[in-house]
Amino acid sequence: MKKILKILGILIGLIALIIIGGASYISIKGIPSYEAQSPEITIEADSTMIAEGKRLASLVCHNCHMNQSGLLEGKLMEDLPPEFGKAYAPNITQHDKYGIGRYTDGELAYLLRTGIKRDGGYAPPWMVKFPHLSDYDLHSVIAYLRSEQPELKPSNKQHPDSEPSFLAKFLCYVAFKPLPYPDAPIIAPDPGDKVAYGKYLATAKLDCYGCHSPSFESQNIMEPEKTPGYFSGGNAMPNLSGEIIYTRNLTMDKATGMGDWTEEQFIKAMKYGQRDNAPSLRYPMPPYAVVTDEEASAIWAYLKTIPVIENDVDALYTN
Ligand code: HEC
Numbered sequence: 676m677k678k679i680l681k682i683l684g685i686l687i688g689l690i691a692l693i694i695i696g697g698a699s700y701i702s703i704k705g706i707p708s709y710e711a712q713s714p715e716i717t718i719e720a721d722s723t724m725i726a727e728g729k730r731l732a733s734l735v736c737h738n739c740h741m742n743q744s745g746l747l748e749g750k751l752m753e754d755l756p757p758e759f760g761k762a763y764a765p766n767i768t769q770h771d772k773y774g775i776g777r778y779t780d781g782e783l784a785y786l787l788r789t790g791i792k793r794d795g796g797y798a799p800p801w802m803v804k805f806p807h808l809s810d811y812d813l814h815s816v817i818a819y820l821r822s823e824q825p826e827l828k829p830s831n832k833q834h835p836d837s838e839p840s841f842l843a844k845f846l847c848y849v850a851f852k853p854l855p856y857p858d859a860p861i862i863a864p865d866p867g868d869k870v871a872y873g874k875y876l877a878t879a880k881l882d883c884y885g886c887h888s889p890s891f892e893s894q895n896i897m898e899p900e901k902t903p904g905y906f907s908g909g910n911a912m913p914n915l916s917g918e919i920i921y922t923r924n925l926t927m928d929k930a931t932g933m934g935d936w937t938e939e940q941f942i943k944a945m946k947y948g949q950r951d952n953a954p955s956l957r958y959p960m961p962p963y964a965v966v967t968d969e970e971a972s973a974i975w976a977y978l979k980t981i982p983v984i985e986n987d988v989d990a991l992y993t994n
Pocket residue numbers: 732735736737738739740752762763764765766767774775786792793796797798799801802803816820837
């Protein structure tokens with residue numbers, strides 16, 4: 676009996692050592708690094724591409740990387756849930772040392788698709804990735820980042836190092852991984868194919884489904900439509916004062932989703948945050964004023980085709 680207890684004691688001790696060892700490894704090593712295998716590409720930019728890149732960036736990059744001075748100098752991410760620690764969206768102006776002046780077109784494409792930076796560091800999930808964005812749209816963003824726009828003028832603004840929590844580091848070892856770089860060109864669907872185009876906008880380009888599905892942890896980035904509770908809302912998102920706002924159910928459920936909405940009401944809410952007989956939409960719902968009515972209409976057409984899910988988001992506020 677004594678012998679068994681002794682062996683058991685040694686075993687438990689060993690397991691504890693492995694756990695402590697693993698935990699200290701993760702905690703010292705920090706966010707993991709990978710080998711950057713950036714493609715060799717040179718983007719032939721024209722003014723149409725730069726304008727489209729700027730429009731897309733204003734919808735999906737500026738919120739994090741633009742600070743109060745209106746430059747892409749980066750800032751503290753005030754709405755990062757505190758359990759992940761503290762993170763700064765970096766300076767992405769064209770400064771050689773403090774910005775992204777040294778990135779090549781290929782390195783930017785590789786980072787935006789996979790999450791691996793030019794130095795091999797892995798950008799955690801709070802930096803968005805675009806595995807399904809069309810090559811044209813991706814190249815437009817890169818063309819914009821290289822353009823003469825005033826908000827990109829080299830700035831030597833520096834931020835303190837981000838301080839990811841142990842949980843954030845741990846998740847970057849076990850759950851959050853770089854995404855594969857596509858091995859074939861990606862072409863966006865024709866806008867004439869409204870439903871397919873709407874799906875492209877709502878997933879690959881404007882990433883509506885990430886916020887509008889129940890949680891980021893269960894998001895299926897490579898196959899968005901397989902995300903549990905796809906578009907049924909309920910994702911708990913802190914606003915800038917730390918108060919939790921739940922995303923809404925955008926499926927066509929009559930009682931808890933948009934089943935009773937008209938297309939006009941949807942477009943008004945999406946573009947300007949305005950709803951009939953209800954308060955305006957709050958942060959972090961971005962205003963999509965620069966999205967065209969055709970694009971908004973395509974997203975609406977797509978939402979009408981996805982599985983209807985009953986999910987009463989209002990009930991979450993009272994629970
Ligand atoms: C939700 C916030 C958020 C959004 C949206 C976002 N980023 Fe970032 N970005 C970050 C954070 C945080 C990092 C730093 C990641 C890390 O720890 O390495 C980052 C890193 C980067 C880097 C690497 C900089 C370097 O020094 O290596 C580039 C380039 C970049 N982002 C460009 C973009 C572009 C272009 C977009 C839009 C298409 C975008 N980001 C959207 C938060 C964001």
